[in-house]
Each structure stands twice: as structure tokens, then as C-alpha cells.
Amino acid sequence: MDKEFLEHGLNMNRRRFLSRLSLGLGSVALGSLLIPDLFGGGSGVEEMGLAPGIPHFAPKAKRVIYLFQNGAPSQLESFDYKPKLREMMGQELPASVRMGQRLTGMTSGQSSFPLVGSFYDFKQYGEARAWVSDLFPYTAKVVDDICIVRSMFTEAINHDPALTFFQTGAQQGNRPSMGAWVSYGLGSENKNLPAFCVLLSRGKGNGQGVYSKLWTNGFLDSIHQGVQFSSGESPVLYLNNPAGMDSTGRRKMLDKLSELNHLSYSEFGDPEITAKIQQYEMAYRMQTAVPDITDLSKEPDDIIKLYGPNCLVPGTFASNCLLARKLSENGVRFVQLYHQGWDQHGNLPREMAGQALDVDQASAALITDLKQRGLLDETLVIWGGEFGRTNYSQGKLSADNYGRDHHPRCFSIWMAGGGVKPGIVYGETDDFGYNITKDPVHVHDFQATVMHLLGLDHEKLIYKHLGRRYRLTDVAGNVVKDLIA
Numbered sequence: 001m002d003k004e005f006l007e008h009g010l011n012m013n014r015r016r017f018l019s020r021l022s023l024g025l026g027s028v029a030l031g032s033l034l035i036p037d038l039f040g041g042g043s044g045v046e047e048m049g050l051a052p053g054i055p056h057f058a059p060k061a062k063r064v065i066y067l068f069q070n071g072a073p074s075q076l077e078s079f080d081y082k083p084k085l086r087e088m089m090g091q092e093l094p095a096s097v098r099m100g101q102r103l104t105g106m107t108s109g110q111s112s113f114p115l116v117g118s119f120y121d122f123k124q125y126g127e128a129r130a131w132v133s134d135l136f137p138y139t140a141k142v143v144d145d146i147c148i149v150r151s152m153f154t155e156a157i158n159h160d161p162a163l164t165f166f167q168t169g170a171q172q173g174n175r176p177s178m179g180a181w182v183s184y185g186l187g188s189e190n191k192n193l194p195a196f197c198v199l200l201s202r203g204k205g206n207g208q209g210v211y212s213k214l215w216t217n218g219f220l221d222s223i224h225q226g227v228q229f230s231s232g233e234s235p236v237l238y239l240n241n242p243a244g245m246d247s248t249g250r251r252k253m254l255d256k257l258s259e260l261n262h263l264s265y266s267e268f269g270d271p272e273i274t275a276k277i278q279q280y281e282m283a284y285r286m287q288t289a290v291p292d293i294t295d296l297s298k299e300p301d302d303i304i305k306l307y308g309p310n311c312l313v314p315g316t317f318a319s320n321c322l323l324a325r326k327l328s329e330n331g332v333r334f335v336q337l338y339h340q341g342w343d344q345h346g347n348l349p350r351e352m353a354g355q356a357l358d359v360d361q362a363s364a365a366l367i368t369d370l371k372q373r374g375l376l377d378e379t380l381v382i383w384g385g386e387f388g389r390t391n392y393s394q395g396k397l398s399a400d401n402y403g404r405d406h407h408p409r410c411f412s413i414w415m416a417g418g419g420v421k422p423g424i425v426y427g428e429t430d431d432f433g434y435n436i437t438k439d440p441v442h443v444h445d446f447q448a449t450v451m452h453l454l455g456l457d458h459e460k461l462i463y464k465h466l467g468r469r470y471r472l473t474d475v476a477g478n479v480v481k482d483l484i485a
Contacts, residue, residue, distance in 0.1 A: 053187040055455025060419025060484070061380040062189070064182065064450065065324045065335045067363055068382075069355075070163065071208045071342030074389035074404050075412040075433065077118045077352055080150050081131035082433040085391055086117030089399070093392045097434050104157055106345060106394060107405045113392035115432070116402045119349040130425045135356040138364035139414075144423040145367050145376070146416040147483060151427020151436045154387050154408045154443045159208045159343070162386035162408065165443055167214045167336075169472040176218035176463075178447065179334035181472045183224040184463070185456045190331030193293075197332050198226040199320040203341030203358045205351040210338045219465040226336060229294070229323070230315075293326050307365040310358075318362035325369055328379055342385055345394050346403035367416050376417035380453055384413025391433045410436045413446075419453045421485045444477030452479045 076082055093113040107113070122131045126143035139146070156162035161171035168175040176184070179196035188195035198215045215226030264270075296312060296319065303322070304311060311318040317339045324335040339359055344351045363383055370376040388411025389404035396402075410429045416422065428438040448458040451472065458477055462469045 055186065056457040056460055057455050059453065059455025060378075061417070061453045062378040063328050063331075063333050063335075064179075064380045064382065064418070064454070065328055065337070065366065066178075066382045067321070067337050067339070067359070067366075067384075068163075068166075069342050069359070069385040070210055070338050070340045071159065071206065071344075072162075072385040072387050072389060072406065072411070073342045073355065074344065074348065074352060075150065075410070076389060076391060076404070077120055077135060077348070078133050078356075079131065079136075079148050079412040079414065080410075080429060080433055081122040081133075082117065082391070082429075082431065084117075084431040085115050085433065088115045089117055090114045090397060093432070093434070097430070097432050099435075101409065102157065104406050107390070107392075110394075113390075114397045115391055116393040116397055116404075119400055119402075120353075126423055128423050128425055130423075133356075135353060136360045138361045142364045142367045142416075145371065146414045147420045147422060148412060148414045148425045149427055149441055149446075149483070150410070150412045150425060150429060151438065151440050152384070152388075152411050152413055152443070152446065153436060153440055156387065157406050157408050159386060159406075162406075163208070163210070163214065166386050166446075168216075168218070169444065169447060169474050173213045174216070174218060175470070176220045176224065176472070177215050177226065177336075178450070178472060179215060179226050179336050180217045180220055180224040181451075181461060182334045182454060182456075184220050185451075185461045186333055186454065188331060188333060193327070193330060193332050194227040195333040196224065196226040197327050197335050198228045199323060199335065199337045200228070200230075201315055201317040201320050201337070201339045201358075203317070203339060203355045205341030205355050206343040206345065207340040208343050210340065214338075215336060219470070220463060226334075293330055294323060296322055296326075303369065306369060308361045311362065317359050318365075321362040321366045322369075325366060325375075328370075329373065329375055344389070344403055345405060347401060348389075348403050349400055370417060378418065380418025380420065380450065381416045382413065382450070383415075385411070387411055407434075409434065415483070419485050420483055426480075426483060439482070441480055442476070444473040445480050447473050448477035449480045449483060453484065 076085065091114065093115055098113070118133065120134045122133050123140070124130065125132050125140045128143070130143050130148055132140040132143060154162055154165060156165050156171055164173050165171045167177045169178075177196075179198075183195035186195070196215065200210065212228070215228070217223075217225035299311075299322065307318050307322050310316040311322045313319055317337070320337050324337060327335050339355075341355050341358075342352075367376065367381060370379050370381070388407040388409070390407045392404075393402040394405045410433065426439055427436065427441060429435065430437050451458040451461060458471060458473045458479075462471045464470075
């Protein structure tokens with residue numbers, strides 16, 4: 001038994017050595033040329049065990065704040081104005097427009113598909129004269145700082161696969177999330193904080209669940225997994241010292257544990273052992289950094305007014321936006337927010353108004369806050385959901401009460417900062433808001449563009465797993481250069 005166990009360990013080491021030899025030699029040569037002190041004495045990325053942090057080309061953005069609106073907000077009540085739907089209120093969606101598109105189980109049994117225009121009015125704002133719904137008055141004020149993309153599309157028609165697709169590049173799960181890929185490609189700017197953090201909030205509308213698979217490291221080393229922050233007394237679970245143990249005792253315990261883990265690694269060569277060492281050390285350093293960053297009580301009055309009073313209520317979207325700014329300015333590469341409650345299959349006018357009230361002021365405040373701190377140019381901010389909503393009503397229709405089903409063919413998001421062209425509207429949909437007529441942007445195109453803004457070539461940021469080379473964009477995706485400043 002001991003002999004078999006020893007041979008197993010030797011085989012693991014041999015496989016890892018042979019599979020990584022050529023990559024390792026190339027990285028050493030390149031690293032020594034570009035960063036002469038990269039291997040000089042234990043300070044920097046080698047000590048943290050993170051990716052070298054060398055982008056493929058000069059980046060326009062250093063970090064990302066992704067404001068994901070989970071449940072899919074309606075583009076027809078936000079950023080894609082369609083007056084024709086009001087003119088044809090209650091009339092049947094023409095078959096020539098629908099073109100036999102598959103439907104969800106929630107509307108596939110409907111005998112008719114009555115068109116419904118937005119209950120809310122739109123006005124034009126900014127130099128681009130962008131149409132913005134009355135639901136988003138604060139966003140309208142910063143429209144010259146954002147780029148509205150109205151021609152997003154996806155293949156997924158249900159929430160879980162669509163959300164997973166946006167976050168991981170695949171609909172099935174068990175793949176590294178976008179934040180994990182960024183951590184793998186660039187590492188962290190602050191050794192006392194993780195490269196990838198996750199914040200959750202929930203509105204009053206119909207919610208769809210979010211799961212840890214959305215911020216997983218997948219087959220990447222576990223150091224790249226997103227660290228979830230909570231709204232309780234302990235922002236990061238299990239970070240504080242156990243009862244009866246002080247910092248000195250914790251330090252001694254970690255040193256002894258590290259010795260044991262290094263002995264184990266020397267025998268088995270399992271990279272997850274080194275990842276555990278790094279995670280323990282990161283947690284120890286976070287004990288000092290996290291309490292200060294998560295304390296929002298010291299923010300000045302003008303910032304509290306900018307984000308709104310809810311920013312002082314832990315766990316709200318406004319509070320998470322302010323926390324995202326603090327994390328980002330302290331070197332966190334990728335901050336992922338999820339705000340649940342956007343799934344309006346019925347009672348859309350009332351529920352969506354509540355959701356917009358939750359997020360509009362804080363989303364715009366984040367743009368303004370970053371801009372006045374000189375951080376917007378290097379921070380990419382993204383706002384949007386997993387797909388759009390139908391132009392016809394789900395269920396019973398009235399002018400002030402209706403619902404919309406899932407619609408993957410076209411929907412809207414917006415982006416700001418980080419090298420994105422400000423003050424533009426990109427892409428067009430038909431008069432019915434059903435099909436894209438100009439400049440389509442697929443989910444993989446969006447992901448490729450985000451990576452490009454960070455200085456990463458999405459076709460070169462790969463990881464070999466089970467004999468296949470994987471990347472965030474799978475085997476597709478094109479950088480949308482018209483969006484880049």
C-alpha cells in the first residue's frame with residue numbers, strides 16, 4: 001500500500017512537471033525581461049501565488065465593478081424606447097416579426113400575444129440624445145458618461161442558464177467565472193485583499209436565486225474564487241479569530257499549519273495545498289484590511305447624500321455600491337454585485353418602479369463618485385441583466401398592469417469608464433423592440449470586449465484542463481471595437 005501511495009505521488013509530480021515545463025520556461029524568460037525583480041526575494045506576486053499580472057497589451061481599465069441586475073430588467077421600460085408599441089397596444093404581434101421564435105413554458109400556451117407599450121414615458125438626454133425612461137432619472141443625469149448598448153443578445157431563454165452564461169461563458173456551470181478569469185490573468189493589486197469580491201442585495205420584486213457557482217473558480221486554483229461579503233456583523237464569514245484566541249496565537253497556529261502544508265506539498269505536489277496556504281495567509285491579512293473598508297460610517301455627508309440614505313443600511317444595493325467603490329479603490333480587481341428582483345412576469349409597472357428606485361440613484365452615484373476621484377477612467381462599470389423582456393404581455397393585459405416574459409433576442413445594458421466610449425448609444429432594434437437591426441453584440445462578444453479593456457486577449461487567456469484548452473469565451477467572441485475609446 002505504501003509503495004502504491006508513493007508511486008501515485010511521483011506520477012502526479014511527473015505529470016505536472018511535463019505538462020507545465022514549456023509554459024514555465026517561457027514565463028520565467030519573459031518575466032525576467034519585463035520585470036527584473038519579479039523573482040528577487042519574495043515580494044510581490046510570486047509570494048502570493050497569483051498570476052504574474054502581466055497583461056497581453058496596455059490595458060485601458062485596471063478593474064471592474066459589475067452591477068448585475070438579476071432577473072432581467074425590461075429594456076422597453078428602461079433604455080429602448082418603442083412608441084409603436086403604445087400605438088398598437090393590445091394588437092397581435094405580427095408573425096413576420098416573431099418568426100417562429102421558441103417561447104418559455106410560461107407563454108407557450110397563450111392563444112394570443114398582445115403588444116404592450118411602456119407604462120412609463122421616455123425623454124432624450126445628453127449630447128447623444130439618448131432615450132431614457134422616467135424610471136431612471138439619476139441615470140439620465142450621467143448619460144454622457146455611459147455607453148448604452150441596446151443590441152445585446154443571447155441563446156439562453158431561462159434564468160439560470162442565461163445568468164450562468166453571462167458570468168462563466170457556458171450555460172451548464174462548473175466553469176470559472178469572469179471574476180476568476182480576471183484574477184487568474186491579472187492577480188490582485190493589494191496583497192491584503194482578494195482579487196475578486198462578491199456582494200449580494202435583494203429588491204422587493206420577484207427574485208431569482210443566485211448561487212456560489214456564479215463566482216466559482218471552476219477548474220482554476222481556488223485562490224481565484226470570489227470572496228462573498230455579507231451584511232452581518234462579520235462581513236466575511238470565519239475571518240475573525242475564534243473565541244479565546246488572539247492575533248499572536250493565530251499567527252503561531254498559521255505558521256505551524258503552513259509548515260505541515262509545505263511538507264504535504266513536497267510529497268504530493270498538489271497545487272490546492274499551496275492554494276490553501278495562500279488562502280489562510282490572505283484571511284489573516286484581511287483581518288486588518290476588511291473592517292476599515294467595510295466601515296461606511298466615516299464617509300462624508302456629501303457622499304452619503306450622493307448615494308442616498310440607504311447606503312448606510314448594510315446589504316442594500318446602495319450600500320453595496322459604496323462598498324464596491326471602496327474595494328475597487330483599494331485594489332480589488334473585480335467586484336461583482338447581484339441585485340435580485342427583476343423578474344416581472346406580472347404587475348410590471350409597480351414592481352419595476354420599486355426596483356428602479358432601489359438602484360437608479362446609487363448606480364449613477366457610483367459613476368459620479370469614481371469620476372470625481374479620478375478613478376472612472378481606469379474602472380469599468382457594467383449595468384445589466386441576463387436577457388430582455390417580450391414586447392407582448394404575459395397573461396392578462398391592461399394599460400397599467402401587465403407582465404413581460406423572457407426575451408433573449410435583444411436587450412439593453414450600459415457600460416462606463418475603463419476605456420469605453422462615453423455618451424453613445426450602440427446598436428438598434430426594430431420598431432417592435434423584438435429583433436436587432438444593427439450592430440448585434442453576443443454575450444461572448446461582450447466578454448471578449450471586457451477582457452480587451454483589461455489588457456487581456458480572450459483567445460490567449462486559456463487554461464488546460466482534462467486535455468482541453470478552456471477560455472472564458474469558449475470558441476467564440478469578437479472584441480466590439482466601436483465601443484472602445
